[in-house]
Amino acid sequence: MSATAYVNARLLDPESGLDAPGGLLVERGRIADIGPRLFAEGVPDGARRVDCGGHCLAPGLIDMRVQLREPGEEHKETIVTAGQAAVVGGVTSVVALPNTEPVIDDVAGVEFIARRAREAKLVKVYTYAAATRRLEGKEITEIGLLAEFGARGFTDGLKAIANARVMRRALSYARAFDQVIIQHPEDPSLADGVMNEGEIATRLGLDGIPTAAEAIMVERDLRLVELTGGRYHAAHVSTAAAVDAIRRAKARGLAVTCDTAPHYFTLNETAVGDYRTFAKVSPPLRSEEDRQAVAEAVADGTIDAIASDHCPHDQEGKRLPFAIAEAGIAGLETLLPLSLALHHKGGIGLLDLLARVTARPAAILGLPGGRLAKGAPADLVLFDPEHPWLIDPDSFRSKSKNSPFDKHPVQGKVLATIVDGRPLYEAEV
Amino acid sequence: MATLGLRPHDSGFPHRHLLGIEGLSADQISFLLDLSESYVALSRSEQKKTDLLRGRTVINLFFESSTRTRTSFELAGKRLGADVINMSVAWSSIKKGETLIDTAMTLNAMHPDVLVVRHPDSGAVKLLSEKVNGAIINAGDGSHEHPTQALLDALTIRRRKGRLAGLTVAICGDILHSRVARSNVHLLSTMGARVRLVAPPTLLPTAIERMGVEVFFDMRKALEGCDIVMMLRLQTERMHGSFVPSIREYFRFYGLDREKLSAAKDDALVMHPGPMNRGVEIDSELADDIDRSLIREQVEMGVAVRMACLDVLTRSLRRNEPPGDST
Numbered sequence: 001m002s003a004t005a006y007v008n009a010r011l012l013d014p015e016s017g018l019d020a021p022g023g024l025l026v027e028r029g030r031i032a033d034i035g036p037r038l039f040a041e042g043v044p045d046g047a048r049r050v051d052c053g054g055h056c057l058a059p060g061l062i063d064m065r066v067q068l069r070e071p072g073e074e075h076k077e078t079i080v081t082a083g084q085a086a087v088v089g090g091v092t093s094v095v096a097l098p099n100t101e102p103v104i105d106d107v108a109g110v111e112f113i114a115r116r117a118r119e120a121k122l123v124k125v126y127t128y129a130a131a132t133r134r135l136e137g138k139e140i141t142e143i144g145l146l147a148e149f150g151a152r153g154f155t156d157g158l159k160a161i162a163n164a165r166v167m168r169r170a171l172s173y174a175r176a177f178d179q180v181i182i183q184h185p186e187d188p189s190l191a192d193g194v195m196n197e198g199e200i201a202t203r204l205g206l207d208g209i210p211t212a213a214e215a216i217m218v219e220r221d222l223r224l225v226e227l228t229g230g231r232y233h234a235a236h237v238s239t240a241a242a243v244d245a246i247r248r249a250k251a252r253g254l255a256v257t258c259d260t261a262p263h264y265f266t267l268n269e270t271a272v273g274d275y276r277t278f279a280k281v282s283p284p285l286r287s288e289e290d291r292q293a294v295a296e297a298v299a300d301g302t303i304d305a306i307a308s309d310h311c312p313h314d315q316e317g318k319r320l321p322f323a324i325a326e327a328g329i330a331g332l333e334t335l336l337p338l339s340l341a342l343h344h345k346g347g348i349g350l351l352d353l354l355a356r357v358t359a360r361p362a363a364i365l366g367l368p369g370g371r372l373a374k375g376a377p378a379d380l381v382l383f384d385p386e387h388p389w390l391i392d393p394d395s396f397r398s399k400s401k402n403s404p405f406d407k408h409p410v411q412g413k414v415l416a417t418i419v420d421g422r423p424l425y426e427a428e429v
Numbered sequence: 430m431a432t433l434g435l436r437p438h439d440s441g442f443p444h445r446h447l448l449g450i451e452g453l454s455a456d457q458i459s460f461l462l463d464l465s466e467s468y469v470a471l472s473r474s475e476q477k478k479t480d481l482l483r484g485r486t487v488i489n490l491f492f493e494s495s496t497r498t499r500t501s502f503e504l505a506g507k508r509l510g511a512d513v514i515n516m517s518v519a520w521s522s523i524k525k526g527e528t529l530i531d532t533a534m535t536l537n538a539m540h541p542d543v544l545v546v547r548h549p550d551s552g553a554v555k556l557l558s559e560k561v562n563g564a565i566i567n568a569g570d571g572s573h574e575h576p577t578q579a580l581l582d583a584l585t586i587r588r589r590k591g592r593l594a595g596l597t598v599a600i601c602g603d604i605l606h607s608r609v610a611r612s613n614v615h616l617l618s619t620m621g622a623r624v625r626l627v628a629p630p631t632l633l634p635t636a637i638e639r640m641g642v643e644v645f646f647d648m649r650k651a652l653e654g655c656d657i658v659m660m661l662r663l664q665t666e667r668m669h670g671s672f673v674p675s676i677r678e679y680f681r682f683y684g685l686d687r688e689k690l691s692a693a694k695d696d697a698l699v700m701h702p703g704p705m706n707r708g709v710e711i712d713s714e715l716a717d718d719i720d721r722s723l724i725r726e727q728v729e730m731g732v733a734v735r736m737a738c739l740d741v742l743t744r745s746l747r748r749n750e751p752p753g754d755s756t
Binding site: 202203205206208319 | 451529530548550551552553555556570571572573574608611634635636637639640
């Protein structure tokens with residue numbers, strides 16, 4: 001079996017705190033060795049030698065919130081096209097939401113995803129399963145069986161688990177299998193608007209969603225976590241109020257984690273501008289104060305993870321009056337560069353930032369990747385954190401190009417992506 | 430924000446479309462009102478028709494039912510000598526936007542000079558304006574804007590009070606869902622009037638005070654010293670427990686009657702964009718009082734204002750210039 005020696009790299013491993021020049025040896029799809037002086041005596045006989053040119057070699061990104069659109073909406077995305085987009089973004093593992101057609105709420109659905117991912121031979125594809133049958137928010141799914149077949153957490157996807165009794169039971173029952181419940185934290189009765197509530201929504205004549213819709217759901221859920229001892233993860237947190245609530249809960253020692261998406265610390269509600277549907281997301285882009293609070297919470301660790309919240313939509317879904325346009329951004333290919341902006345602005349160290357897209361999501365979901373360690377899968381990303389470029393959605397590998405980041409300047413480029421030792425992507429530089 | 434396609438060489442009204450009042454300057458508004466005055470005169474004369482727009486096509490594209498506004502635009506177009514076509518499109522959000530974009534493409538192929546568009550979704554008229562070649566007049570989009578209504582209201586006020594600057598205008602009722610209120614707030618504050626909004630808190634949009642208005646929950650206090658009281662229609666589906674508890678409670682606190690009107694100036698005038706819910710937002714007898722109510726005059730001014738809008742938006746065509754952002 002041939003080996004590959006990655007030489008002349010800046011090794012970055014958030015888990016161990018390693019940030020040093022060195023080399024990494026890959027054998028049989030795993031990291032066989034790693035270290036600053038690894039290839040001081042030259043690369044092993046027969047090993048392929050890859051010169052990293054001094055660029056950063058880090059664990060491949062783990063994107064814990066992705067919509068694959070397969071099965072059911074293959075005209076928007078498939079497991080293959082999402083996989084191709086992922087490798088361009090330096091993402092080596094994706095975790096899929098269960099809001100497909102049909103919904104992933106039984107073992108057959110979980111097995112379908114696993115089979116299609118094996119056939120695609122691209123990135124690792126994990127899936128959540130629905131927390132309630134058909135995402136109806138009434139009856140909990142077979143959490144034990146689904147977990148046994150590989151489901152990595154339970155969520156109703158874009159819908160909040162709104163009923164407190166159902167949420168209590170899900171949190172409580174999932175404890176038996178050490179499974180995490182992932183919430184879309186929005187009180188649906190308050191979240192029937194289409195953008196952030198405030199002056200801009202008022203001027204545009206659009207129904208607003210108050211920040212309280214998120215805060216209320218998070219605070220309720222935290223009570224239920226306390227009541228049940230369950231594991232809870234709040235997805236795509238967008239408000240200062242929710243961040244504060246989670247920060248306090250963590251200080252009290254609750255088993256609570258959360259993520260956000262790059263658009264919540266990159267953009268604010270003004271991006272909606274003159275009814276730009278590409279800036280319509282759920283939850284909505286918030287005020288500048290909220291944006292700053294989210295960025296700070298990523299830096300101080302209150303927000304554990306950054307996920308792309310990849311939400312592919314075709315043109316027909318976006319070329320509509322704002323109120324009825326689809327919500328969401330195709331984000332797989334821009335996760336790393338948009339996140340790196342937080343580091344470049346000086347708010348967070350490079351290792352800490354990388355932890356939010358590697359080690360932390362791996363720990364939350366119990367995934368094997370996310371670290372550079374002997375014996376770990378050789379899921380790697382090689383990137384240049386300084387390289388400046390402009391985002392161009394037309395060049396996305398994703399089937400859908402819905403991104404508000406057209407011509408958005410970023411700094412940091414993925415140069416190569418390796419999954420289980422297989423080089424799947426190399427940038428043209 | 431609301432108007433696009435600046436044509437700097439056209440001094441009176443440099444916009445290609447009329448999508449909203451927000452973004453118009455006081456001079457541009459005055460220009461439209463002055464021009465409207467001349468069309469009031471024309472409409473009152475024996476020969477009401479000109480051939481200014483002869484050979485031009487105006488399409489009234491209504492995705493939401495409306496008799497008054499559509500008729501007013503139709504009459505305005507016909508008095509200017511244009512060929513006017515009315516198109517009503519049944520709109521449901523289930524059918525989604527295919528209808529909107531497809532309709533726009535279909536109509537574009539017919540080369541209309543002006544499209545007058547009403548749509549139940551905020552921003553839909555703006556979206557349409559990006560897909561067609563002709564000039565667009567927003568005849569009301571969702572809760573966003575209804576610019577010709579604000580212009581006709583301003584013309585009505587200006588004719589009766591001689592000015593807009595310095596007047597105090599109270600706008601009362603369902604501000605939350607009202608495009609009429611938003612357009613009027615923009616226009617009146619741009620022209621130097623003081624605007625007060627009166628409604629129960631459930632019918633006021635968040636941060637509306639940031640638009641330079643004073644907000645009141647108490648109608649009597651709001652009307653104190655007012656020159657103009659502008660009432661808004663309350664939709665039936667919002668009357669019974671969703672936004673207000675009942676019709677009788679709403680009328681008790683926010684319906685305009687003589688008692689509440691007595692708080693305003695002695696010569697205060699009453700307006701309503703129609704259609705009225707008599708006994709809900711306005712006392713029936715008061716609505717018909719020709720000394721206090723401008724409601725019928727508003728309808729007359731509507732035609733004149735729409736003639737003026739059709740006139741200015743087709744001027745570049747009539748000068749044989751290419752439409753849009755040329756030089």
